[in-house]
Amino acid sequence: MTIQSSVYNLTKEILNSESKPIVKTTINEIESFPELKIGKKIDSKIHRNQSARQAKLQFYGYLLANYKRKEIGKKFGREIPSLSEEHKEILINICKDMIYLNQKCINHLPGNLIHHPVLNLYTEFEDILSISKNYKPVYLNEQAIDEISLKFKKHDSLSLIGKIQAREYKELNKIEVDRLKYTMQDFENRIIRAGVNHYPKDFETLIEDFRKRSALTPIKYIFSLIGLKATLNNINQLIYQAFLKESLPLYNEDSIINYSKHSHFIGEGYVLKAIPGDLQGEVGELVHILLTNEEEVKPQLGRVEKFERSNSQDFGSVTDLSIRMLDKNMNQYHGLLKGVERKL
Numbered sequence: 450m451t452i453q454s455s456v457y458n459l460t461k462e463i464l465n466s467e468s469k470p471i472v473k474t475t476i477n478e479i480e481s482f483p484e485l486k487i488g489k490k491i492d493s494k495i496h497r498n499q500s501a502r503q504a505k506l507q508f509y510g511y512l513l514a515n516y517k518r519k520e521i522g523k524k525f526g527r528e529i530p531s532l533s534e535e536h537k538e539i540l541i542n543i544c545k546d547m548i549y550l551n552q553k554c555i556n557h558l559p560g561n562l563i564h565h566p567v568l569n570l571y572t573e574f575e576d577i578l579s580i581s582k583n584y585k586p587v588y589l590n591e592q593a594i595d596e597i598s599l600k601f602k603k604h605d606s607l608s609l610i611g612k613i614q615a616r617e618y619k620e621l622n623k624i625e626v627d628r629l630k631y632t633m634q635d636f637e638n639r640i641i642r643a644g645v646n647h648y649p650k651d652f653e654t655l656i657e658d659f660r661k662r663s664a665l666t667p668i669k670y671i672f673s674l675i676g677l678k679a680t681l682n683n684i685n686q687l688i689y690q691a692f693l694k695e696s697l698p699l700y701n702e703d704s705i706i707n708y709s710k711h712s713h714f715i716g717e718g719y720v721l722k723a724i725p726g727d728l729q730g731e732v733g734e735l736v737h738i739l740l741t742n743e744e745e746v747k748p749q750l751g752r753v754e755k756f757e758r759s760n761s762q763d764f765g766s767v768t769d770l771s772i773r774m775l776d777k778n779m780n781q782y783h784g785l786l787k788g789v790e791r792k793l
Contacts, residue, residue, distance in 0.1 A: 452600045455596045472588060541577055562621065645718030700723055709721075755769070
């Protein structure tokens, strides 16, 4: 069993659980607003909800947007309403469950390294989202969480970090947490800007520079943390989509007009044009791709990096997508570490 298969097992439980309608109804109620009458302005909570979705932090985004509603209100010149206490309680519980899962995975990072916080995707509200050592999940199955944590321990990035000699930890710990967060985010932003079909060429120069100085450990360490963070974000996203949808958007030969496949230093991905369906993958969402002429005959999991609508003379409305594929560790940047090892 892999990280991906263990998370799939959890999402299958979610689909058939009593918790799913509770959580899904909560989000539907938060997102809904009364029918508009002529002359009425759009309910101002739409700005709060847009901010929640744009944060790309799953359920946590709604708590974050609610906390920042005054700031959001100033931006739009509107008074933004607060979430109801009932909705907040449900969101807090599901966020605590996901934090519990994340922490169990993050704790596999060696304890004498100081950078555990860079993997924490939910960093605010520590007062209301703190969990005790004896915490019991409310909506997620604890046994399934333990299985995910067990598989996460075998993540390729953790295996590489485990090979770093203890004497080198002292040097790595000289990197400030905030500086490391910034560096990791900068690297990821550059990867995304390059697109699925390319990669940042200056990465080659960077790696060669470290190699010439016989100092590859820091760059391996940073790339490993980027991979671990990507995996955690994708685990959270798949759980989020399982609560809100019945299945993942599927792009196959019935919906794909044309596509190109790309494999390089960062990983693999597809750039495709598709006919819009009932389920479409927005930026940051996970989707399935199934192409019978590829080696794999089962749906492959990917993360949408680009989603644009356009019109085609031959097909009418179409969507243009860039999808970066996830490996067994649910990491879309799995090529980074291999790129360090091989001569570019």
